[in-house]
Amino acid sequence: MSVSEAFIRGIPKAELHLHIEGSLEPELMFALGRRNKVDIPFRSVEEVRAAYAFSNLQDFLDIYYQGANVLQTEDDFRELALAYFARLQADGGVHAEIFFDPETHTDRGLPFSVAIEGLLQGMREAEAKFGVTSKLIMCFLRHLEEESSFRTLRAAEPYLDRIAGVGLDSSEKGHPPSKFARVFQAAKSHGLKIVAHAGEEGPPEYVFEALDILHVDRLDHGNRALEDAALTRRLVEQGMTLTVCPLSNLKLCVVHELKDHPMKRMLDLGLKVTCNSDDPAYFGGYVGDNYVRTAQAVGLTRDDIVTLAKNSFTGSFLDVASLARHVAAVDAFMAAN
Numbered sequence: 630m631s632v633s634e635a636f637i638r639g640i641p642k643a644e645l646h647l648h649i650e651g652s653l654e655p656e657l658m659f660a661l662g663r664r665n666k667v668d669i670p671f672r673s674v675e676e677v678r679a680a681y682a683f684s685n686l687q688d689f690l691d692i693y694y695q696g697a698n699v700l701q702t703e704d705d706f707r708e709l710a711l712a713y714f715a716r717l718q719a720d721g722g723v724h725a726e727i728f729f730d731p732e733t734h735t736d737r738g739l740p741f742s743v744a745i746e747g748l749l750q751g752m753r754e755a756e757a758k759f760g761v762t763s764k765l766i767m768c769f770l771r772h773l774e775e776e777s778s779f780r781t782l783r784a785a786e787p788y789l790d791r792i793a794g795v796g797l798d799s800s801e802k803g804h805p806p807s808k809f810a811r812v813f814q815a816a817k818s819h820g821l822k823i824v825a826h827a828g829e830e831g832p833p834e835y836v837f838e839a840l841d842i843l844h845v846d847r848l849d850h851g852n853r854a855l856e857d858a859a860l861t862r863r864l865v866e867q868g869m870t871l872t873v874c875p876l877s878n879l880k881l882c883v884v885h886e887l888k889d890h891p892m893k894r895m896l897d898l899g900l901k902v903t904c905n906s907d908d909p910a911y912f913g914g915y916v917g918d919n920y921v922r923t924a925q926a927v928g929l930t931r932d933d934i935v936t937l938a939k940n941s942f943t944g945s946f947l948d949v950a951s952l953a954r955h956v957a958a959v960d961a962f963m964a965a966n
């Protein structure tokens with residue numbers, strides 16, 4: 630029996646893989662472009678959406694970095710965050726650990742403080758307004774040199790009490806985790822959690838490096854780990870959380886059809902997977918759509934949905950008491966529905 634959409638959307642869940650710059654909807658892009666007098670190379674929202682046909686990760690990144698140019702003030706980042714949290718709440722989301730890419734903004738002349746102050750303000754307001762909690766993860770762009778990530782880590786020093794962790798994103802191929810060994814070691818010595826994109830387009834070796842060199846607390850994507858049986862077993866045994874993003878995988882041609890997505894296989898193998906949206910404004914769906922469309926395409930059961938929801942909390946960086954409270958809320962939802 631298939632699971633109802635109301636059950637999937639309603640179940641309490643956290644989102645652990647979301648680039649806040651990737652939640653910039655074309656409507657907000659145009660509004661901010663007008664407000665900040667930044668040119669957008671499209672004439673309409675429809676034209677923007679039509680341009681979101683990607684063949685690979687790099688195709689997407691080129692458009693995504695261009696879109697971020699409209700973000701100029703703290704208030705822009707605050708508004709961006711608030712819009713995302715409204716969507717999260719509508720999808721049963723109660724917690725999110727959101728990524729931001731400081732270098733995307735500092736490299737075009739914005740002070741480090743602008744993005745982070747605006748996002749932190751939006752996160753505080755979202756908690757008051759929607760009851761949604763959140764944590765912030767600062768990602769380093771892997772197509773840049775490690776020296777740039779060190780500069781970013783230094784700029785973040787006044788904010789380290791408000792940053793949960795560091796991550797690694799952008800163009801994966803040709804930029805292995807080992808390129809960033811020293812900066813991740815420095816981040817760890819600051820007490821920051823460690824996550825990294827690995828195995829989205831890159832080979833299983835990059836997943837090994839994320840584990841053995843960066844010592845990740847969580848792995849972002851990880852799809853290509855399935856090509857290596859020993860690596861897959863190790864991820865299962867370690868109980869490593871994977872933040873899987875099905876609609877992103879579809880849009881970036883990591884899978885060619887959603888019915889071929891490995892989410893069901895990953896669950897059946899005992900991998901600790903979660904379901905996330907990555908860059909929802911670009912990939913055609915927020916976290917609820919990722920759950921619903923994947924469930925329909927690969928045949929997820931009610932138990933699978935409950936496992937995904939529980940994993941999203943137990944794989945989060947929340948304290949043990951909050952985590953237990955959220956897992957109990959999933960059990961209560963299950964009992965009532």
Ligand code: ADE
Nearest residue numbers: 648798799800826907908
């Ligand atoms: N930045 C934003 N989305 C990303 C993704 N899916 N992979 C790598 N870098 C990203």
Ligand code: ZN
Nearest residue numbers: 648798826907
């Ligand atoms: Zn991502």
